[in-house]
Amino acid sequence: MATGFLTDTTVCIGCKACEVACKQWNQLPADGYEFTGDSYDNTKQLSGDTWRHVAFIENPKKKRLTGDVDLVALAEDVKEDLPNGAELDGLGRWTFMSDVCKHCVEAPCQQACPTGAIIRNEFDNVYIQPDVCNGCGYCVPACPYGVITSVPEDGRAFKCTLCYDRQIDGLEPACAKACPTNSIMFGEVEELEKVAEERVKQLHDRGYPQAFLYGTPEVGGTGGIKGNHSKFILMDVPETYNLPENPFLPQDKVAGATVASAVAATMIGAAVVWAFRG
């Protein structure tokens, strides 16, 4: 049985309860008290100490409301002719997304790990054994989503465990438990895929043709990664959420690169032999 997340960004309200619940349950320290000014996002990204991260994307429209506009009527979706041809979207909109480890089917971090510290546990989640990791840091540039990160104070690399400890006790992960809008859903991957399919179809029917599922072998979980166990329903191109559209499994090239190096070694060796014979 494989478990995973489905994060439906369309119902996320940006409350950061997931971030807080994750930090509390996993006893993770703060990343510092930086004030970025980048919307309401002061965490910026996933890190070794931040395993859930809510992205705040502002969609301001190019047109600016001027004059006497009934904002209440606007918010209540009253269609009326607005001054200067302004549109309802002139108010701008928010897009939120609670980012997390993608728990890849073929995980680049796991394949990169030289100590075998990164394993797949009995829930088919990608899990770092903290007592084995020796902090070589090679998993960090291997991750196509920038999830796994070294913590300098500790030396080792950390990321979302999908609340391995809670799952063993039959509990859902802390972030999913805390999410007030059920934007974060936890369950069996196959079940979640059905939920996602239905939800995307529903969104299409409601007039949002841009909705799609990220983390499938077609989008996001591409290039040999074979999909992600934690998927996302997105409403914009992946790059808007700082996600790659078509990432790849870096280790797919190791065999070819090794053969190329062996050929080069033979040729360079032969050249040196020739020089030494001459």
Add this chain to the structure above:
Amino acid sequence: MAEETKRNGKPETSHHPETDPERGDKNYYGIPPIKRAHWTWQIYVYFWVGGIGAGSHLLTVIGHLLGWRDEAFFRTTKYTTLATMTISPVLLIWDLGRPERFLNMLRIVKLRSPMSTGSWALSLFGSMSGLVATKRAAEDGLLLGDNFLSRLAKLVPDRLVSVLALPLGLYVGAYTGILLIATSVPMWARNWLLMGPTFLSSAVSSGLSWTSLVLHLGNWGEGKTLGALKKAEKIVLAVEAVLIAASLVRMGKWSKPLFSKKLGPLFVGGTLVGGIAAPLVLLSGKETRNKSILASVLVLVGGFLFRYVMVVGGRESADDPESYFTFAKKDGGRPEAGSK
């Protein structure tokens, strides 16, 4: 809309990349979508030192196979390999986040992880070349005369061991390149086919130059050896030049960090001109001792700078969202990805 609020074609509504006229960042506030490696100076110094060791070992084996008799030559190559293979693990363990757990590298073999295969190759090659060098030390009387250790060391079948160690040694020279390509960093991953061969050619040219430098400085070595080294240096440098040129073509726009304000002068001046072109010119003219020494120093410095710009350039490449997003796009840098 009032015109004065519109600067850079952007209406001023909030502090946001799309609307703030002061901001030029794209995507998600310009925050890198992937994380760079933490690797510090120990890593590129190791890439360089390890390469010299691998190149020197190749010379040891070729010398033995061709029945070379120049004792100074073998002393230089064997002790060089010993010294580099002693320094390399120290540098690598130093760079670990948890150095006391370095042995965990050897609790498992993972053929798809160059970090794993590299650790194994380094451990085995280091041990085997250490045996070869110990025998050499015993023959040179460096093990404090005729004692048990010295007699034991003389029993080492050094030719067999060094031949067996050759593939491992060459892998130590090449895997540093493969280590870089098996990541999501665009500049590295893009050049997956040629990175290993390029690092290997640089390892061999550095090994040749180091050996030539030591022999010239000590006024050791036979004329025949020095001539062969010079000839080999020229060929391998030419191979290296071709491989770097092909790599740059392959990297295309993702090679931008190599030509940045910070790295450009080091890469173009230090590696391409100083480390390859100038030594080739020096070695092609009439031979003098000083010219050979200068050429060797230039190759060694150029080889070090090559590794430095490759590692540091990878950091810049990882930090550039545009670079990664264009790379990880359908029909982007990896059109062949996933076709397996």
